[in-house]
Amino acid sequence: MTTVTFIFHDYLRQLLKKELPAASAFLHHFDRRASIKDVIESLGIPHPVIGSLIVNGQEVGFNYILLDNDAVEVTPLTPPVNLFIPTILRPEALGKITFIVDVNAGRLALFLRMLGFDTMYGNDIRNGRLAEIAQSQNRILLTRDTTILKRKIIMHGYLLREQNPNRQLVEVVRLYDLSSKIKPLSRCIPCNGLLVPISKEVIMDRLKPLTKKYYHTFHICEECRKIYWPGSHQEKINDFIDDILESVRQDHFVDG
Ligand SMILES: [Zn+2]
Structure with missing residues (x-):
């Protein structure tokens, strides 16, 4: 039997399975050889939303095999996330920022195009295809579905916390620090063409x-x-973008 102490920070606590202790630190027992990524996902948290993993004071990658008595701290992605720099968790940095958006956040996809970001979206892209396209085209997957984010092939993704599309846009622009990369009216809103x-x-x-x-x-x-x-x-559109940028500057998430 392996026993590990977990500390989950910030909004990750809201994603933990309901039957887990509400305390910020808790002991977890399991009886198999398992990577840190597999154990954390079994507790309810999809790997793409993790910003860093610290075991006994040292940063580790997703493949680290947990040992008895390990003390693990898990921190979420926190703005600003710089995807152009390789990290221990995501050694392959992105060359450019492009998105694929799940059908559960369609308005967000149109807003991202309005701001000039290359964004794939379609009612007809099913879950499996969504993950494959994200992987093969190095797109960031944006979704409100934790199940699809747990797919192994997803490297870059984010679980949208907001439901309102305007708020989702603020969330994404702030997370990836996109304010200075906005190019209004450079992309076709219905089809994503240039x-x-x-x-x-x-x-x-x-x-x-x-x-x-x-x-x-x-x-x-x-x-x-x-x-x-x-x-x-x-x-x-320009007024809308001004409002979004103002919210990006001012708002802070309230963690409950
Ligand atoms: Zn078009």
Whole structure:
């Protein structure tokens, strides 16, 4: 029998299985040879949300095999998470930040595209495919589902704590420190394609008379050919982004 002392920090305590002790530190017994990752996931916490693992004062990786009397401290991902730097838990750093969003957070996907982030999303992507795409394309998986985050192949992922899409956006922008990386209106919101400038003459026949009269600069989606031009909706988007950035600066999560 192996006995380990666990301390889970911050919001990780809310993710622990209900039958576990409510105290911040507790003893856990198990009778098999097991990695720290497997034992922590069996307690309810998906590995992608873990920021660091400390055993007897030393940082360890997910494959560390737990020994009798080990004292383990588990800390969640805490902003700002820098994915460009390799860590003990995630030795393969990302070259760029791209997302794949679970169907349970569809509005968030559209908001991320509005801010210019490459974001895959689709009602038709089932759970298994979601994890495979996240792995093969090095995308960060955003979801409210702990089960999918426990899949072994997920390297970078996050369990959204908020339910409201605006609050989820604030959560993600703050976590990955994205405020300075926002490029409004650089990506097509319905399809995720990139927007490129196009001259008015080329698309003249697709414009309504008033648009033709009052607007002179246009962009087109490389994928679906949807046309974009600066209008009142662009001001609304800019106001929305200002509000999000203000919340990112001000808000702090309250851990209960
Ligand atoms: Zn498009």
